[in-house]
Amino acid sequence: MGDVFEFVMPSLGADMERGVLVEWLVTVGQHVDRGDLVAVVETDKGAIEVEIWTPGTVAELVVPEGSDVPVGTVLARLSGASATADPAPSAPPAADAPPAEPSPEPAPTPVVAVPPHSGRASPWARHLAAERGVDLTGVVGTGPGGAIVGADVPQARTKPVAAGTDADAMRRAVARAMERSKREIPHYYLGTEVDLTPTLAWLERRNAAVPPPQRVLPAVLFLAAAARAVREVPQVNGFWKDGRLEVSEAVHLGVAISLRGGGLVAPAVRDADRLDLGGLMAALDxxxxxxxxxxxxxxxMTDATLTTTSMGDRGVSDIQGVIYPPQVAIVGFGRVVERPWIVDGAILPRSVVRVTLAGDHRAHDGHTGGLYLSAVANLLTNPESLA
Amino acid sequence: MTRTEMEARVRELLVDLAPEFEADAIDPDEDLRQQLDIDSMDLHQLATSLFEVYGVDIPESERADLVTLRAIVDWLDAHVSR
Amino acid sequence: MSEVTYREAVRMALREAMTNDPRVFLMGEDVGRYGGSYACSMGLLEEFGEDRIRDTPLSESGFTGAGIGAALVGMRPIVEIMTVNFSLLALDQIVNNAATLRHMSGGQVSVPVVIRMSTGAGKQLAAQHSHSWEGFYAHVPGLKVVSPATVVDARGMLLAALEDPDPVVIFEHSGLYNSKGEMPDPPPKVDLSTARIAREGTDVTLITHGGCLQRTLDAATALAERGVSAEVIDLRVLRPLDWDTVLASVARTHRAVVVDEGWKSWGFSAEVSARIAEDGFWTLDAPVRRVAGVEVPIPYPQHLEQASIPRTPQIVEAALQAVGRG
Structure with a gap:
C-alpha cells in the first residue's frame, strides 16, 4: 500500500485522440473504489462518465476542469493505491476476466482500452504526434505495411471546449472507425428471414400480464438472441488482434444507437448473455x-465484444452492418414487416424480420457465421428459451 | 389536475426523451415520431412514465392512434381520475 | 559548353595539371605507351615525355610506395592503379603509409599523393577486375575518398585532389569512361567536401554515387511517372561524407534508399544507412532501404554480372516500398 497511482485520460474508443476533462466528480482527499465514477470526459462521441479501477485516495487533481488533453495525460494522482492494478471491471469474477477482453483502464499503461491499430507508427509520425500533442490511436496509416507516417498525423486540435456533443467531431470519429473497418476488414455478409409471428404473440401475452415498466420491446428479444447465440458459436464474439482471433469469454453486446442530429454510438450491455429479458430491457432503456x-x-464505450444494429420500427427491412474494429462481427435486425409466408402449405400474412451478419473473414468463415445466424433465428422462434 | 397542467407534464416527459427539443416548441397536432424523431423505445419510455405519474396503462390497441401530443392529453384527460 | 566523354574529362585534368604545375607527374601500368588501360592518358607521353608519364612494372606496392615517397619530398604524383582489385596489392602503402604519416609525424609531413583507380562492374572483366572497394577505403581515417560521377567532377576532382595536402583516392567507375556530359566553358572548380543534389524531390531521397548515379536518376524519372517525387543525392565525396546534405534531405522526404554497387554486408551502404538511423531516426517515415551488390564475386557472364549489381527497376521498387506502395 502507499503506492501512487496515476489516473490518465483513457482512450474511450479506437478513434479517440484527445478528450476534454469537463468535470471532476471527486475531490482531493476523497476515497475511491473500483468502478467509481471520477470524471466526466468530453469526447467526439459526447460526454462520457469515466470510472476508475484502482482504489485509493485522491491526492491531487492534476488537470483542471475544461482542459483539452491527449489520451494518456495524467489527470489525477491517487495515494494508497493498491500495488497491483486491477485489470478490469467484472461482475462475476472468474469468468469475466478473460485475456481476450480489452480492459477499459488497467493502470499504469495509458492507452490500453482498445487494441492498438494493426499498423505501426514511423519515428517521424511519433515525433510529429509528440510535437502536436495528438494521439495516434485509430489513425489510419498509409506508409509501408500500413504504418502511420508523418503525413497521416492529424493536426493538433485547437478547438475550444465545446459543450455537449460536437456533431462534426462525432462524424469524424465515426468516419475514422468505419474507414479503418472497410480498409482492414474483409467483410462477408449473410442473411436469413425469421417468421416472428408466434414470438410476437408470445411477447404480447407476456407484456399484457405485467405493468408498463416491466414490458419488453421486440428489440430486446433481438439482443437476447444475439447474445445467447454466442454460447453456441463463440467465434463471432471477440477481437481480431495481432493477426489472430481472440474469442471473448464474456459477451458484452454493443448496441448501435443513432443520436438525433446525426451521431452514432455503440455502447455495450455488459454480460448481455447473463441477463433475462427484463434485465436486458432495463439495460437498454x-x-x-x-x-x-x-x-x-x-x-x-470500449467493452463491446460484438455489436448489434437494429432498424427499429421505423426503418427499412434489411441492414448490412459495418464491423466496428477490432470486433469481428456485427448482427443486423431489419424492421419487422408483414409478408406473405408459406406456413404448412398455405400462404399466410406473417411478421417477418430479416437478420443479417457481417463477419470478419480473417477471423471466421461463412459457415461459422451461418451457424451463428441459425442459432439466432432458432432462439428468436423459441422466446421461452430467452425468458 | 387541470388539462393545462397535464399537457405541461407530458411536454416535460417528451423533452426528457428528446432533450434536443424545447417543451414549448412541440406542436400538439404533429406526429411525435416525425416531430421529435422518437422510436419505439422512446414511446415505451413515455408509456412507462405515464404509468408511473398517472397510474394509467394505455392499451396496446389504442397506442397506434396516440401519436400526437393532443391525442395523448385527450386520452389522459378521459382516463386519469382526478 | 561542349560535350565531352568522362575519359576526355580525366585527360583534360591531367593535361591541365601537368601544364600548370611542374611537380605533377603520372605513373602506373600502361599509362605511357599504351595510353592507359582506359585510354585516359592517351597522347600524354608524346606531349609531356617519359619523365612525367611513367610506365611502371606490374608492382602496385612498389610504384604506389614510390608515389608516396615522391609526395613526401614535395612532388605532386598521380598514381594510376588499373583496377580497384589490384589496389589491394598496394593496400599496405596506402593504409599504413599514405594515410598515417601526417598523424604519426605530428603534422610535420604531409602526403599529397593522388591515387586514381577504376572501379566497378559492367564491362565483363570478371571477379578480379570488377569489384567496388570504395567502402573499404572510405573506412580509413587519413584518406580522402572521392567518386566522381560526372564529367565536371571527373576533371574538377582530380585537380582539387592535387591541391589537397593529404592523400586522395579517386574512384573512376569503368562504366563511365565512355559516358558523355556537358563541360561548361570555362570548366568550373569543384570542392572535395560537399554532396550534390542531382535531382530535387519531395517523397524519397535516393542516395548514391559514381557508377550508380545514372541508374538512380533513371529510377527517379520512372518514379515520377508513377507519381513519386524522388530526390537524388550524388554523394561525390565518400570520405569525409557530407552528412548535413544527406540528413537535411531525408528530413524533408522522410524516406531514404541507399544505392551502392558494393556488397551490402558490412559495406558502404551499411554505413550510410546506419548514420541516417543514428542521426535522422526521428525524421524517418519508413525503414531505410538499400539497393546494393549481391553477395557474390562479380560474375563474368553478362546477364549474371548485371544481376549482381543495382539496376534501375530494383531502385524503383525499393523507393516504392519506402513510400508504402511497394
Missing amino acids: DLVRRARRGRLRGSE
Whole structure:
C-alpha cells in the first residue's frame, strides 16, 4: 500500500485522440473504489462518465476542469493505491476476466482500452504526434505495411471546449472507425428471414400480464438472441488482434444507437448473455437514455465484444452492418414487416424480420457465421428459451 | 389536475426523451415520431412514465392512434381520475 | 559548353595539371605507351615525355610506395592503379603509409599523393577486375575518398585532389569512361567536401554515387511517372561524407534508399544507412532501404554480372516500398 497511482485520460474508443476533462466528480482527499465514477470526459462521441479501477485516495487533481488533453495525460494522482492494478471491471469474477477482453483502464499503461491499430507508427509520425500533442490511436496509416507516417498525423486540435456533443467531431470519429473497418476488414455478409409471428404473440401475452415498466420491446428479444447465440458459436464474439482471433469469454453486446442530429454510438450491455429479458430491457432503456444525454461511461464505450444494429420500427427491412474494429462481427435486425409466408402449405400474412451478419473473414468463415445466424433465428422462434 | 397542467407534464416527459427539443416548441397536432424523431423505445419510455405519474396503462390497441401530443392529453384527460 | 566523354574529362585534368604545375607527374601500368588501360592518358607521353608519364612494372606496392615517397619530398604524383582489385596489392602503402604519416609525424609531413583507380562492374572483366572497394577505403581515417560521377567532377576532382595536402583516392567507375556530359566553358572548380543534389524531390531521397548515379536518376524519372517525387543525392565525396546534405534531405522526404554497387554486408551502404538511423531516426517515415551488390564475386557472364549489381527497376521498387506502395 502507499503506492501512487496515476489516473490518465483513457482512450474511450479506437478513434479517440484527445478528450476534454469537463468535470471532476471527486475531490482531493476523497476515497475511491473500483468502478467509481471520477470524471466526466468530453469526447467526439459526447460526454462520457469515466470510472476508475484502482482504489485509493485522491491526492491531487492534476488537470483542471475544461482542459483539452491527449489520451494518456495524467489527470489525477491517487495515494494508497493498491500495488497491483486491477485489470478490469467484472461482475462475476472468474469468468469475466478473460485475456481476450480489452480492459477499459488497467493502470499504469495509458492507452490500453482498445487494441492498438494493426499498423505501426514511423519515428517521424511519433515525433510529429509528440510535437502536436495528438494521439495516434485509430489513425489510419498509409506508409509501408500500413504504418502511420508523418503525413497521416492529424493536426493538433485547437478547438475550444465545446459543450455537449460536437456533431462534426462525432462524424469524424465515426468516419475514422468505419474507414479503418472497410480498409482492414474483409467483410462477408449473410442473411436469413425469421417468421416472428408466434414470438410476437408470445411477447404480447407476456407484456399484457405485467405493468408498463416491466414490458419488453421486440428489440430486446433481438439482443437476447444475439447474445445467447454466442454460447453456441463463440467465434463471432471477440477481437481480431495481432493477426489472430481472440474469442471473448464474456459477451458484452454493443448496441448501435443513432443520436438525433446525426451521431452514432455503440455502447455495450455488459454480460448481455447473463441477463433475462427484463434485465436486458432495463439495460437498454438506461443506455438509450444516457446515450441521448451524452452520459455514457468509459467502460461501456470500449467493452463491446460484438455489436448489434437494429432498424427499429421505423426503418427499412434489411441492414448490412459495418464491423466496428477490432470486433469481428456485427448482427443486423431489419424492421419487422408483414409478408406473405408459406406456413404448412398455405400462404399466410406473417411478421417477418430479416437478420443479417457481417463477419470478419480473417477471423471466421461463412459457415461459422451461418451457424451463428441459425442459432439466432432458432432462439428468436423459441422466446421461452430467452425468458 | 387541470388539462393545462397535464399537457405541461407530458411536454416535460417528451423533452426528457428528446432533450434536443424545447417543451414549448412541440406542436400538439404533429406526429411525435416525425416531430421529435422518437422510436419505439422512446414511446415505451413515455408509456412507462405515464404509468408511473398517472397510474394509467394505455392499451396496446389504442397506442397506434396516440401519436400526437393532443391525442395523448385527450386520452389522459378521459382516463386519469382526478 | 561542349560535350565531352568522362575519359576526355580525366585527360583534360591531367593535361591541365601537368601544364600548370611542374611537380605533377603520372605513373602506373600502361599509362605511357599504351595510353592507359582506359585510354585516359592517351597522347600524354608524346606531349609531356617519359619523365612525367611513367610506365611502371606490374608492382602496385612498389610504384604506389614510390608515389608516396615522391609526395613526401614535395612532388605532386598521380598514381594510376588499373583496377580497384589490384589496389589491394598496394593496400599496405596506402593504409599504413599514405594515410598515417601526417598523424604519426605530428603534422610535420604531409602526403599529397593522388591515387586514381577504376572501379566497378559492367564491362565483363570478371571477379578480379570488377569489384567496388570504395567502402573499404572510405573506412580509413587519413584518406580522402572521392567518386566522381560526372564529367565536371571527373576533371574538377582530380585537380582539387592535387591541391589537397593529404592523400586522395579517386574512384573512376569503368562504366563511365565512355559516358558523355556537358563541360561548361570555362570548366568550373569543384570542392572535395560537399554532396550534390542531382535531382530535387519531395517523397524519397535516393542516395548514391559514381557508377550508380545514372541508374538512380533513371529510377527517379520512372518514379515520377508513377507519381513519386524522388530526390537524388550524388554523394561525390565518400570520405569525409557530407552528412548535413544527406540528413537535411531525408528530413524533408522522410524516406531514404541507399544505392551502392558494393556488397551490402558490412559495406558502404551499411554505413550510410546506419548514420541516417543514428542521426535522422526521428525524421524517418519508413525503414531505410538499400539497393546494393549481391553477395557474390562479380560474375563474368553478362546477364549474371548485371544481376549482381543495382539496376534501375530494383531502385524503383525499393523507393516504392519506402513510400508504402511497394
